[in-house]
Amino acid sequence: MKVRVTVMPKAGVLDPQGKAIGHALDSLGFGGVGEVRAGKVIELELAETDPNAAKAAAEDMARRLLANSVIESYRVEIAP
Structure with a gap:
């Protein structure tokens, strides 16, 4: 099963890459x-x-490794 994890900087956190793109x-x-x-x-x-179960496993992966919970938020979804 394919799962997609989207990680973004939290609101209020400086995003130099986003500024450069803008x-x-x-x-x-x-x-x-x-x-x-x-x-x-x-x-x-x-x-x-x-x-x-797949979504729960991916959320655990995101929480433990894929996202820095101090400065990033994440969203997990089952991919088509």
Whole structure:
């Protein structure tokens, strides 16, 4: 079963990569872009067949390794 973990900086946490992307978009003529936040998406292929168990396992992985809970939040979903 495929699971997707999306990790993003928490609100209020400085995001230099997002700022750089926003600045680059502005310099390319995309002036209507507001705040930009950059994160990461991690797709996991799990042997688990139960969607609830797969999601719980991925949440545990995110909490313990994939996201820094001090500065990042994460969302786990079953991928199509």
